[in-house]
Amino acid sequence: MENNQTQNLIIYGKNAVLEAIKSAKAINAVYIQKQAKGLGEHISLAKKAGVIVKEVAVEKLDSLSDNNRHGGIAAALAAVEYCSVEEIVNASETPFVLILDGIEDPHNLGALIRTAEAAGVDGVIIPKRRGAPVTGAVYAASAGAAAHMRIARVTNLVDTIKSLKTHNIWVYGAESDGVPYTGVDFKGGGVALVIGSEGGGLGRLVRESCDVVVSVPMYGEINSLNASVCGGILMFAVRGGG
Numbered sequence: 139m140e141n142n143q144t145q146n147l148i149i150y151g152k153n154a155v156l157e158a159i160k161s162a163k164a165i166n167a168v169y170i171q172k173q174a175k176g177l178g179e180h181i182s183l184a185k186k187a188g189v190i191v192k193e194v195a196v197e198k199l200d201s202l203s204d205n206n207r208h209g210g211i212a213a214a215l216a217a218v219e220y221c222s223v224e225e226i227v228n229a230s231e232t233p234f235v236l237i238l239d240g241i242e243d244p245h246n247l248g249a250l251i252r253t254a255e256a257a258g259v260d261g262v263i264i265p266k267r268r269g270a271p272v273t274g275a276v277y278a279a280s281a282g283a284a285a286h287m288r289i290a291r292v293t294n295l296v297d298t299i300k301s302l303k304t305h306n307i308w309v310y311g312a313e314s315d316g317v318p319y320t321g322v323d324f325k326g327g328g329v330a331l332v333i334g335s336e337g338g339g340l341g342r343l344v345r346e347s348c349d350v351v352v353s354v355p356m357y358g359e360i361n362s363l364n365a366s367v368c369g370g371i372l373m374f375a376v377r378g379g380g
Contacts, residue, residue, distance in 0.1 A: 149277040150203040150212035157282025159183045164216035169194045174210030218272050220291045226261030233260045233328040239344050240268045240335030248279025249366035257373040261288035299347040311340050311348035319352040324376045333369040
C-alpha cells in the first residue's frame, strides 16, 4: 500500500475554494478578482484562518484557471495530500471504498468524488498510471468535495484489491455484462466498488480480481452510461444495501 504523496495545486471556483478553506487545508494564498461580488464569506473565513488574501486583475485568475471558469477566485494549496489505503480502511468498521480504474477525464473524476462524498464513501482509490490525478479541474468539478474526501493514489490496483479483501471487504466491479445490481445484496461487511474507464471499462486483471461484477439495467436504445453516472447509481445502491 502507498504512502502519502504531495504536489502543488491551484484550485479555483467559488465552491472549490470555499470548501478547501472550511476543511483547513494548507492554503498559501487566496486570489480575489478586484471588485468581485459574492465572495464575502470566502474572504472572511480565509482571513480568520490566517490565509493571505490578494486582490488581483481578472487576467491573473484567467492564467491560473481552466478555461477561465474561476468565478472570481482561486487559491494556491500548499500540496495535494494523498492518504494511505490503510487510512481509508481504518475509517470505518465496515469500509465503503470507491476504486477508479482508468478514469482519465478530470471532470468525471471530480463528479465521482462529489457523489462519493455525498454517498458517505470512506475513501477513493485512484491509480498512478492510467488515470487522472487530483488537479484544480478535479476540485472544481467536485464542487469542493475533494477537500473533504480521503484519496489514495496507488501503483497497482490489483495488489490493492487483494489487500482490501484481507480486511473482509467485498469487491464489486461495474461492467455492462455483469449481473443486475438490483438483485445484489450489498449488506454485510465492507464494500469496494470499482468503476472502469469511460471507453474501455475495467482492465482485465482488475475485473478478474473482483468478487462480483454488476451492471446497471438499461431500458432504452443507449446501452451504456457515463462513468460518473453509473458510479453514482451504484454508490447509492450500495449505501442503501442493494
